[in-house]
Amino acid sequence: MRRGKLFHLQLAFTLAVCTFLIVPVILSVLAGVTVNYFQGLSSGLTLRWLGEVWALYSETIFLSLLIAVVCLAVNLMIGVPAAYVLARKGGRLARALEEIIVLPIAIPGLAIALALIVTYGGFRDFRTGWSFILVGHVLYTLPFMVRSVLAVLHSVNFRELEESAASLGASFVQRFRDVILPNVKPGILAGSLMTFTLSIGEFNLTWMLHTPVTKTLPVGLADSYASMRLEVASAYTLIFFVMIVPLLIAMQAMSRRR
Amino acid sequence: MSQRPALLLILLALPAGVVFLAFFLLPMARLVLIGASGEDGAAAYLSVLTTPRHLESMIATVLLSLAVTLAAVAVSTVAGVFLVRHRFPGRSTLVSLLTFPLAFPGVVIGFLVILLAGRQGLVGEVTKALTGDKMVFAYSMAGLFVGYLYFSIPRVILTVMAAAEKLDPSLEEAARSLGAPPWRVVADVILPALKPGLIASGAICFATSMGAFGTAFTLATNIDVLPMTIYTEFTLSANIAGAASLSVVLGLVTWAALALARNLSGSTVAAAG
Amino acid sequence: MMHNTLPEASEPMTAEKTAITLTDCGKTFADGTRALQPIDLAIAGGETVVLLGPSGCGKTTLLRIVAGLETPDAGGRVLFNGEDVTVRPIERREVGMVFQSYALFPNMSVRQNVAYGLKVRRVPREELTRRVDDALEMMQIAELAERRIGQLSGGQRQRVALARAIAVRPRILLLDEPLTALDALLRDRLRVEIDSLLRGLGITAVYVTHDQAEAMALGDRVVVMSAGQIEQIGPPRDIYHAPATDFVADFIGTVNRVPAAALAGWGDEVDGAVLFRPEDAEIVSGEGAHLRGRVASSLFLGDRTRLVLESDGLLPVVVDTRRRETIRIGEEIGIRLKPGHLIPLPSAGREGQTC
Numbered sequence: 001m002r003r004g005k006l007f008h009l010q011l012a013f014t015l016a017v018c019t020f021l022i023v024p025v026i027l028s029v030l031a032g033v034t035v036n037y038f039q040g041l042s043s044g045l046t047l048r049w050l051g052e053v054w055a056l057y058s059e060t061i062f063l064s065l066l067i068a069v070v071c072l073a074v075n076l077m078i079g080v081p082a083a084y085v086l087a088r089k090g091g092r093l094a095r096a097l098e099e100i101i102v103l104p105i106a107i108p109g110l111a112i113a114l115a116l117i118v119t120y121g122g123f124r125d126f127r128t129g130w131s132f133i134l135v136g137h138v139l140y141t142l143p144f145m146v147r148s149v150l151a152v153l154h155s156v157n158f159r160e161l162e163e164s165a166a167s168l169g170a171s172f173v174q175r176f177r178d179v180i181l182p183n184v185k186p187g188i189l190a191g192s193l194m195t196f197t198l199s200i201g202e203f204n205l206t207w208m209l210h211t212p213v214t215k216t217l218p219v220g221l222a223d224s225y226a227s228m229r230l231e232v233a234s235a236y237t238l239i240f241f242v243m244i245v246p247l248l249i250a251m252q253a254m255s256r257r258r
Numbered sequence: 259m260s261q262r263p264a265l266l267l268i269l270l271a272l273p274a275g276v277v278f279l280a281f282f283l284l285p286m287a288r289l290v291l292i293g294a295s296g297e298d299g300a301a302a303y304l305s306v307l308t309t310p311r312h313l314e315s316m317i318a319t320v321l322l323s324l325a326v327t328l329a330a331v332a333v334s335t336v337a338g339v340f341l342v343r344h345r346f347p348g349r350s351t352l353v354s355l356l357t358f359p360l361a362f363p364g365v366v367i368g369f370l371v372i373l374l375a376g377r378q379g380l381v382g383e384v385t386k387a388l389t390g391d392k393m394v395f396a397y398s399m400a401g402l403f404v405g406y407l408y409f410s411i412p413r414v415i416l417t418v419m420a421a422a423e424k425l426d427p428s429l430e431e432a433a434r435s436l437g438a439p440p441w442r443v444v445a446d447v448i449l450p451a452l453k454p455g456l457i458a459s460g461a462i463c464f465a466t467s468m469g470a471f472g473t474a475f476t477l478a479t480n481i482d483v484l485p486m487t488i489y490t491e492f493t494l495s496a497n498i499a500g501a502a503s504l505s506v507v508l509g510l511v512t513w514a515a516l517a518l519a520r521n522l523s524g525s526t527v528a529a530a531g
Numbered sequence: 532m533m534h535n536t537l538p539e540a541s542e543p544m545t546a547e548k549t550a551i552t553l554t555d556c557g558k559t560f561a562d563g564t565r566a567l568q569p570i571d572l573a574i575a576g577g578e579t580v581v582l583l584g585p586s587g588c589g590k591t592t593l594l595r596i597v598a599g600l601e602t603p604d605a606g607g608r609v610l611f612n613g614e615d616v617t618v619r620p621i622e623r624r625e626v627g628m629v630f631q632s633y634a635l636f637p638n639m640s641v642r643q644n645v646a647y648g649l650k651v652r653r654v655p656r657e658e659l660t661r662r663v664d665d666a667l668e669m670m671q672i673a674e675l676a677e678r679r680i681g682q683l684s685g686g687q688r689q690r691v692a693l694a695r696a697i698a699v700r701p702r703i704l705l706l707d708e709p710l711t712a713l714d715a716l717l718r719d720r721l722r723v724e725i726d727s728l729l730r731g732l733g734i735t736a737v738y739v740t741h742d743q744a745e746a747m748a749l750g751d752r753v754v755v756m757s758a759g760q761i762e763q764i765g766p767p768r769d770i771y772h773a774p775a776t777d778f779v780a781d782f783i784g785t786v787n788r789v790p791a792a793a794l795a796g797w798g799d800e801v802d803g804a805v806l807f808r809p810e811d812a813e814i815v816s817g818e819g820a821h822l823r824g825r826v827a828s829s830l831f832l833g834d835r836t837r838l839v840l841e842s843d844g845l846l847p848v849v850v851d852t853r854r855r856e857t858i859r860i861g862e863e864i865g866i867r868l869k870p871g872h873l874i875p876l877p878s879a880g881r882e883g884q885t886c
Contacts, residue, residue, distance in 0.1 A: 024370035082274035108469025111505035115285035436648030
């Protein structure tokens with residue numbers, strides 16, 4: 001194919017967009033390992049800030065991981081069966097239900113968080129524990145799990161698979177375990193990665209739902225942005241990147257394979 | 259045979275249904291009621307029009323979201339269509355770079371904007387070296403715009419690329435066989451075919467921008483986007499009814515944007531996070 | 532040697548009709564796959580040439596080189612009436628193209644689709660309307676003019692695609708498997724219509740298909756291709772009755788291959804194998820049979836019955852008969868071949884191939 005001026009113009013534009021997205025990330029990583037960012041790199045590299053972050057905020061990291069794992073487990077237990085039922089039922093009712101189940105994406109996290117607080121804020125133990133944050137995360141991530149599984153279910157013609165398994169004498173449990181689950185595995189995997197990643201990074205809901213003793217990673221980040229020196233905030237952000245970038249890369253690899 | 263599967267299906271759907279009912283539908287209903295429980299009663303829902311501060315905040319948020327949506331869709335269409343239509347070394351790296359900030363939370367993006375255009379930001383250093391004046395715009399509307407654009411581009415580009423990949427290449431070849439030059443192929447065939455995808459991704463972009471909280475929170479200083487106004491009402495003024503009514507209005511606006519887009523594009527608008 | 536001498540009964544060549552000459556046109560894709568070996572092909576003005584072959588044989592690549600959607604590997608040249616158009620992109624080649632998927636623009640009505648090429652050419656409004664109406668009329672879809680593409684059936688879409696391609700009065704009409712996506716009945720009807728359309732327009736046409744019946748019915752000449760090479764070029768009758776290579780013999784119709792020694796009274800006169808079509812074997816009872824065998828299967832096909840004969844030491848032999856009486860499975864019958872209806876043995880090499 002001949003590549004004229006238009007090709008190079010578009011390439012330059014695309015590269016510019018890439019630069020816009022990647023430069024701030026590089027700045028942040030550098031700032032996190034520089035002795036003094038205002039003096040620049042010449043002041044030397046250090047791991048001191050990372051150490052400080054660990055001392056101050058390591059609990060937020062563990063709490064975020066804990067919530068993400070439990071959130072994923074809940075999604076698998078309630079989201080996958082729900083997706084199957086939605087695909088199986090079809091028709092207007094199922095579409096209406098699907099509509100409702102994806103509402104938490106359409107409605108700002110702030111509104112959902114407020115709704116949870118005004119309804120359950122009075123239950124002190126619940127309000128002050130991390131399960132309160134978990135509830136928010138489950139609401140926010142469930143639509144992604146359901147839709148990811150639904151998409152694969154629709155693409156594999158599962159009804160026919162299931163009917164042929166039934167014609168061979170498989171019971172419902174056997175069909176679900178031997179035919180449905182293996183075939184929707186890509187959707188479950190993609191949904192799981194998405195759920196986990198979104199939970200780790202969730203802020204809009206979490207900021208409203210957290211208490212001083214239940215701070216997650218993004219809450220800690222906001223805290224450090226407001227009160228810590230730039231190097232510490234950057235080092236903290238660096239830790240966040242290290243956690244989330246492998247998940248994003250895995251997500252990209254999965255979507256490419258499909 | 260027909261009885262048991264129905265029961266099974268209900269059992270399978272029950273856990274998700276209960277969680278949703280208890281933690282989403284019920285609280286949302288309560289939020290709507292509380293929104294009307296203030297001194298003004300149900301009229302609180304009009305406060306977004308009657309209270310000048312709320313109205314300004316609403317207008318600013320809508321304008322910002324519209325601008326971000328237009329910019330993000332334009333940028334992503336150019337880059338996304340380019341990446342789908344050409345194969346060259348390094349292409350997949352570009353695709354990865356363009357989509358990986360997908361799950362960065364708003365707070366982090368706010369921080370990135372500070373690094374880019376804040377008081378010690380890169381833009382400031384560069385402009386100082388070039389012109390002697392330090393350009394700082396992170397804490398203004400421009401900073402918010404840049405931040406929102408940052409988190410919108412990856413989402414929109416993914417949708418645009420998915421739509422562009424589904425284009426039947428013979429449509430383009432047919433237009434060319436009829437004598438259409440490249441710009442006409444783009445205007446007459448490619449853009450019309452991408453339209454549903456562009457509307458859908460634009461709507462998601464708009465809804466996300468309307469509700470975005472983290473970026474504005476980090477950039478903080480004196481910008482009153484609606485989510486910040488709600489937050490201030492709730493925490494500083496302890497005006498729970500006011501915060502609730504504004505939240506409900508905000509939720510209605512974003513939901514309506516997505517519903518409208520779905521009607522326009524005739525397809526399921528897939529909100530991509 | 533090339534088999535592409537022009538058909539004798541060729542239409543009078545007028546100056547407007549565009550002849551196509553391909554020289555040394557090969558195609559290697561970026562990933563290294565060789566879709567097309569370098570080939571030569573001359574198509575006379577007004578001629579309909581059908582490119583026939585199994586999928587992956589390079590026929591579509593060849594068509595796309597003529598169209599200008601692919602450029603041939605270095606050294607290859609495409610000439611329209613002697614003028615080199617090798618590097619000219621499709622939008623300036625003045626060809627009309629019909630795609631397998633129809634490729635109708637879903638954002639435009641039928642009329643807008645057909646008018647598109649004229650609009651791009653800035654044809655004045657009145658003339659445009661007239662020519663669009665003519666094209667719609669010619670394809671008998673005038674009443675569909677204001678429909679959206681989504682409201683049309685497959686056959687209607689194909690007509691719109693044809694109307695759109697001919698409305699611009701192209702120099703050459705290129706058709707890429709235009710009937711493949713239709714059901715059998717519709718395919719037969721549209722095949723007849725395309726045939727009369729091509730005859731009526733007298734336009735140079737290149738038609739790609741994997742369906743031999745289509746190729747036989749439409750082509751002035753048929754180019755049989757396999758694995759990126761031309762196996763044989765010739766009028767349909769030649770291709771059917773005198774296949775140049777084993778591939779052509781096997782790909783077109785059904786062919787039986789029997790060692791001459793197995794035929795009663797033939798072993799002395801003919802060496803090696805004898806090839807014949809199922810319809811060229813006559814069922815005889817009693818004396819005079821060249822070959823006897825047991826009926827292994829019998830398929831009633833309406834106008835004929837297809838029998839498969841088995842005899843010791845031979846491959847199954849397929850025989851078509853128009854006899855009405857039922858022949859039972861297991862029955863032993865004899866067949867007789869007409870010496871004049873044998874297929875000449877294709878040479879082992881690829882005689883018809885060009886280099």
